Amino acid sequence: MPHEPLSQADVLLEGFLALETPEGFRAELIEGEIVVTPPPDGDHEDYISLILKQVIRSARTDMDFSGNKGLKLRSGGGCPKNHVIPDGTFAPTARRLYRGADPWMPCEGVSLVVEVTSSKPSADRGAKRHCYARGPIPLYLLVDREESSVTLFSDPEGDDYRQHCTVPFGKSVRLPAPFSLDLETAEFI
Numbered sequence: 757m758p759h760e761p762l763s764q765a766d767v768l769l770e771g772f773l774a775l776e777t778p779e780g781f782r783a784e785l786i787e788g789e790i791v792v793t794p795p796p797d798g799d800h801e802d803y804i805s806l807i808l809k810q811v812i813r814s815a816r817t818d819m820d821f822s823g824n825k826g827l828k829l830r831s832g833g834g835c836p837k838n839h840v841i842p843d844g845t846f847a848p849t850a851r852r853l854y855r856g857a858d859p860w861m862p863c864e865g866v867s868l869v870v871e872v873t874s875s876k877p878s879a880d881r882g883a884k885r886h887c888y889a890r891g892p893i894p895l896y897l898l899v900d901r902e903e904s905s906v907t908l909f910s911d912p913e914g915d916d917y918r919q920h921c922t923v924p925f926g927k928s929v930r931l932p933a934p935f936s937l938d939l940e941t942a943e944f945i
Contacts, residue, residue: 769836784826786833786883796843796874801898804844804871806943811846817934818849819867825862827869830890832915838887844870848934863888867934868895877902886915895931899944907943 762770765788770911772785778848811819814891825845829838839860846868853865869888871880880898888896892912899906904925909917910932920937925944931937 758767765834765836772836772839782841783834783926784841785839786879786887787838791879793875793877793921796872799901800843800874802871803901803944804870807844807870807897807899807939810937810939811935814937815931815934816936819846819935820849820854821846822854823915825854825857827863827866827891828860829863829869831886832886832890840884840887842869842884844868845869846935858923863891863893866891866893868896868897868931869893870899873901874898885909885917888912889914889916895935897929897931897939904945908943 768788769785772783772790773809774781775790776794777783780844782793784791786846811821822845823843824841826839826841827845829840831838847866851865871884873880877900883898885896889909889912894910894912896904896909896910896917897906905922906925906929907920907922908931909920911918921929925941928938928940931939
């Protein structure tokens with residue numbers, strides 16, 4: 757039986773899915789590029805922890821959290837679907853979104869993704885933002901360590917967010933429903 761030739765995108769996706777990274781490293785497929793990142797440093801994890809505690813304690817809606825959930829998102833062109841692992845993913849507890857989910861799950865039902873800049877801040881500021889908007893994931897929170905700021909992107913349309921609010925570390929940023937809380941960043945300093 758003759759086989760259909762694989763497209764370049766199919767070959768890339770197959771290679772990505774077969775990739776075995778060293779322990780602690782993460783591999784993502786972002787806009788046709790395989791990106792491998794080393795384990796995060798302690799400050800990176802501290803920011804995630806500070807956000808997680810506030811959301812669990814103060815969000816109006818009970819939220820579940822995953823720090824390593826692989827998401828499949830639409831690509832921006834002829835590339836295979838993006839395979840991204842946000843630093844944090846929040847979904848309403850009532851949805852039980854993570855139960856029984858495949859390692860790479862669709863993003864429907866995710867309320868917020870969080871990224872803390874590390875070795876490739878340009879990916880968090882640009883490519884990942886566009887991936888999340890195309891999801892569409894309603895809210896994207898970017899903690900930018902180089903800029904000492906927090907940006908909340910909201911109202912996704914097409915491949916970007918129509919609104920964003922940036923505050924310096926030390927100020928609060930409002931997370932709208934379903935969170936309905938002011939995220940305090942004083943401890944980020």
